[in-house]
Amino acid sequence: MLEAIFLLPFAAGIVAFILPAQLGRALLVCTAIGHLVLGLMGWTGRLTPAYNQFFAGSPEGLLILMVTSFIFTCIALYSFSYVKETEISQKRVFNGCMLFFLGTMSMVTVSEHPLVLWIAIEATTLVSAPLIYIHRSQKALEATWKYVLICSVGIALALLGSFFVTLALDIVDTHQPLSFTMLNELAVQLDPVWLRVGFLFIVIGFGTKMGLAPMHTWLPDAHSEAPSPASALLSGALLNCAFLGIYKAHVLMVNAGLGDFSGNMLVVFGLISMVVGGVFILGQSDYKRMLAYSSIENMGIIAVGVGIGGLGLYGAFIHLIHHSLIKSSLFLSAGNILLGFGTKQVRQVGGIIRHMPKTFVTFFSGFVGIAGLPPFGLFVSEFMIIVAAVRAERYLGVAIFIAALVLVVGGAGRVVMGMSFNDSTETIAVRETFLRLIPAYTLLLASVVLCVWIPESLYTTILNSIQAIGGIHG
Amino acid sequence: MINILEVILVLILLTVLLSLGSTRLMALVRIMVLQGVLVSLIPLFLKSHEILTFGSVVFYLAMVIIKGILIPALLYRAVKHVSIQREIEPFVGYHASIVAGLAVLLAAVFMANSLKLTLPEGRELILVCAVTTMASGFFLMLARKKAITQVIGYLMLENGIYLIGNALTQHHHNLYIVEFGVLLDLLVAVMVMGIILNNINHAFDDVDTTLLGQLKD
DSSP: OTTHHHHHHHHHHHHHHHSOHHHHHHHHHHHHHHHHHHHHHHHTTOOOOSSTTTBOOOHHHHHHHHHHHHHHHHHHHHHHHHHHHSOOSOHHHHHHHHHHHHHHHHHHHHBOSHHHHHHHHHHHHHHHHHHHGGGOOHHHHHHHHHHHHHHHHHHHHHHHHHHHHHHHHTTSOOOSOOOHHHHHHTGGGSOHHHHHHHHHHHHHHHHHHHTOTTSOTHHHHHHHHSOHHHHHHIIIIIHHHHHHHHHHHHHHHHHTTOHHHHHHHHHHHHHHHHHHHHHHHTTOOBHHHHHHHHHHHHHHHHHHHHHHOTHHHHHHHHHHHHHHHHHHHHHHHHHHHHHHHSOOBSTTOOOHHHHOHHHHHHHHHHHHHHTTOTTSHHHHHHHHHHHHHHHTTOHHHHHHHHHHHHHHHHHHHHHHHHHHHSOOOOOOSSOOOHHHHHHHHHHHHHHHHHHHOOOHHHHHHHHHHHHTTTOTTO | OHHHHHHHHHHHHHHHHHHHHOOBHHHHHHHHHHHHHHHHHGGGGOTTOOOOOHHHHHHHHHHHHIIIIIHHHHHHHHHHHTTOOBOOSOSSOHHHHHHHHHHHHHHHHHHHHHSOOOOOTTOHHHHHHHHHHHHHHHHHHHHOOBHHHHHHHHHHHHHHHHIIIIIISOGGGSOHHHHHHHHHHHHHHHHHHHHHHHHHHHHHSSOBGGGOOOOOO
16 A cells, blocks of 8 residues: 555654654654655555555656655654754654654655645645744744745645646546546647646746745745754755656646746746855855755756756756755754754854864765765766756856856855864864764765666666656657 | 626625725634635536535535634634734735725736636636635735734635636546645644744734844845
8 A cells, every 4th residue: 555655654643742752753763764664665566556546656756755765764863863962842743743744745755636746745834834943933933934824825826736737627528537647648638828827836836845946035044943854854855845746747748748838947947046046155154044055056956957858857866866865964964063063153163173073074075965076976967967958059058057056166165164174162062973973974875876876776767757758868 | 596606706806805905803804704605605606516416515514614614713813812903004005905906806807808718608707706816815915014914815815726726627627535635734724824923922022024034144
């Protein structure tokens, strides 16, 4: 039963609200491992959906599910130690909401009905809001309010878009139940006007959640105010889920013969996001906000890759995997730094290399990875997208793309160098612990391994994901 | 039958204009009750609507309860709790808001007539009504300072979207269980917003959104 993939975290979440926090933490880790096993079973096709009208294991969905599950396992291990060492008044709420969050995100990845997908994405907003407010400060409150309101309104527009897509179906005489498969089969018969309007609203709506500029305004606040494990999950897993909604709509558009329209729109939104991310990283004074803007930039890269298609599409999926691994690792390192120095201000942090040498390794190599340098995978994916863009003769796009990358490397480099090597007289409040280091190392190691060796099944899954819209040579 | 439908649509438009001009929050909540119930009634009066089944009756009943009772009750509690009665100093004045609402209505009529969209017979008025409701909901969110008015604006936006989804599309594609899920999401969203509102009131002694401006670049 494929539905177990999201039912298990839901059930565990309810239990975690009742259990004492100590046991809840153990439950978090156990559920994460159980989820990983279920995800692998789904991946190998051993789980079949019980309600195949609503749920199905699509290759792109399963890919994002596996990324989510792997990251969540690492983050659960990290939280095990993190929650013990931080002042969180409602640890049960934290445990429960983390599990609900995993459940709703898994539901997004296996949904087959457009409205079920919408319900699941809206639910991710609602269950993750308490995570952002967990520190109960005025700033956290503001971030939570913005997050819930902006994302809810954005996602409401995506609902409107989904309704427009069903309107496009009205001129077709069919009695099949609504699903993505059915929409793709009938794509050429759909009303192109309503499809275009629908896609526009879906991109704006889910784009809000994915962090595409100019709808990204909630993202830096939420990522910087949330506790680090939650930030890592928001950035590494949630944004992918929103991307999945846009991707499914894009596949539909390509099948309907409107691929140029949707592709160009994705490229434009992607480039704007990259520039916004790059500009705001320059001179950023809060290192968690800096990581958040870097997420906006990377989501932009993914959108550009998908919009260009062909090799760029393959690159976009590679980018998605590696961005999730590296960015969540970086947020976990940032959590260690925040615990150690007690501040998010770049200026007040210095000499990580001396005070926290093990965190320095993860933080600095994370920076190297996110900057798009080898041996990490973002180098490969960005290269592929640039090659695809040059082949498609989109030179202006390539110029903006590269300029934004340079801005990010410059801006982030200044911040990371300062934090790592400057002199500092600060004393470290909380020492590094084994449990809070291993997850960050594991995530980075996974990125390096996937860069040099891609398992056969992963490779075919990516190819299957992009097969519907022309594949790697399209 | 079609006449009743038109009467309801006109009433919905009236609630939209009323909400734009209302100075008191309690009155706004009452208007939302009326609007929620009216919007839930629309599908019952559609010409092409199939014979009522047990599932559909339960669904419409649930919808009236959620839109007409549960959500307004949450809003009512929030207004009571934060003890504010009047929306003082809106960004855009009340009379100007009504004029803006009328302008939106005109634009919606123009759009529905000129775009030559493929719509089922006699549904243009629903489209006009839905677009006006959505745009006014957006306007309310932008033009008012109190956080609670923004929640109400969000609800109006949802009502408009709902009109498009339920009244405009042919019904057999969507299933009650799925629509119920959408509705449940809306209910939980308002609940979460209510909780945050309460906390904002505790932290700042007010629910003015201009106070929420500490985080920026």
